[in-house]
Amino acid sequence: MKLILFGAPGAGKGTQASAINEALKIPTISTGNIIREAISKGTEAGLQAKQYTEKGALVPDEVVVKMLSDRISRDDCANGYVLDGFPRTIPQAEALDAMGITIDTVLSLEVDDSAIEERMSGRRVCPCGESYHLKFNPPAKEGVCDKCGAALVQRVDDKAETVRERLRVYHELTEPVKAFYEKRGKLVCVDGNQSVEATTQLIFKALGL
Numbered sequence: 261m262k263l264i265l266f267g268a269p270g271a272g273k274g275t276q277a278s279a280i281n282e283a284l285k286i287p288t289i290s291t292g293n294i295i296r297e298a299i300s301k302g303t304e305a306g307l308q309a310k311q312y313t314e315k316g317a318l319v320p321d322e323v324v325v326k327m328l329s330d331r332i333s334r335d336d337c338a339n340g341y342v343l344d345g346f347p348r349t350i351p352q353a354e355a356l357d358a359m360g361i362t363i364d365t366v367l368s369l370e371v372d373d374s375a376i377e378e379r380m381s382g383r384r385v386c387p388c389g390e391s392y393h394l395k396f397n398p399p400a401k402e403g404v405c406d407k408c409g410a411a412l413v414q415r416v417d418d419k420a421e422t423v424r425e426r427l428r429v430y431h432e433l434t435e436p437v438k439a440f441y442e443k444r445g446k447l448v449c450v451d452g453n454q455s456v457e458a459t460t461q462l463i464f465k466a467l468g469l
Contacts, residue, residue, distance in 0.1 A: 261286065261340040261467070262361065264347070266438060267369030268430045270376040270423070271452050272459065276369060277342050279460045283469055287336050291345040294327045295319060305330070325355045332361075348433055353440050366441040367463060369452040373427050381420040384412040
């Protein structure tokens with residue numbers, strides 16, 4: 261089964277992708293991960309990508325498509341895969357078609373922007389690796405890690421104004437791609453405002469599991 265998983269930053273894509281991986285025994289392919297891997301291995305596409313990432317620029321579609329093509333040719337993708345972070349644009353979706361890849365289902369994890377802002381802006385992390393949430397998983401003592409006693413910090417990516425900007429960009433870029441697959445009858449929207457378990461059940465139902 262070949263799937264695409266859409267969802268705004270903080271919508272819970274990683275958690276749901278893991279559940280799908282376990283159920284179907286297929287890998288998740290994240291464009292961020294394959295770009296980092298290609299750069300670390302020094303592949304031809306990786307060296308091309310590095311020129312852009314070092315400037316903080318987006319890696320061009322043709323380079324990302326080449327990396328994706330290399331990745332899905334591996335044995336662990338023989339029974340399918342979940343694409344996370346690709347396609348982000350209509351040209352990328354068309355590139356999948358040009359590669360002869362037929363996507364079975366496009367899952368869109370729908371979570372209210374206000375809920376995402378609450379989820380992300382409430383996160384606090386410790387240098388030791390522990391993470392907390394002011395509302396859902398607060399530390400015993402405000403602002404202090406339970407495990408090591410260090411001061412908790414809020415990541416720049418989790419600040420409310422940053423979250424709002426990331427959501428704006430996500431909607432601007434992704435809505436046209438969702439419409440592209442909706443016209444083809446491939447899009448399934450799943451309510452992600454519920455608990456993790458309830459959302460997983462809705463996804464499994466949509467996939468006929």
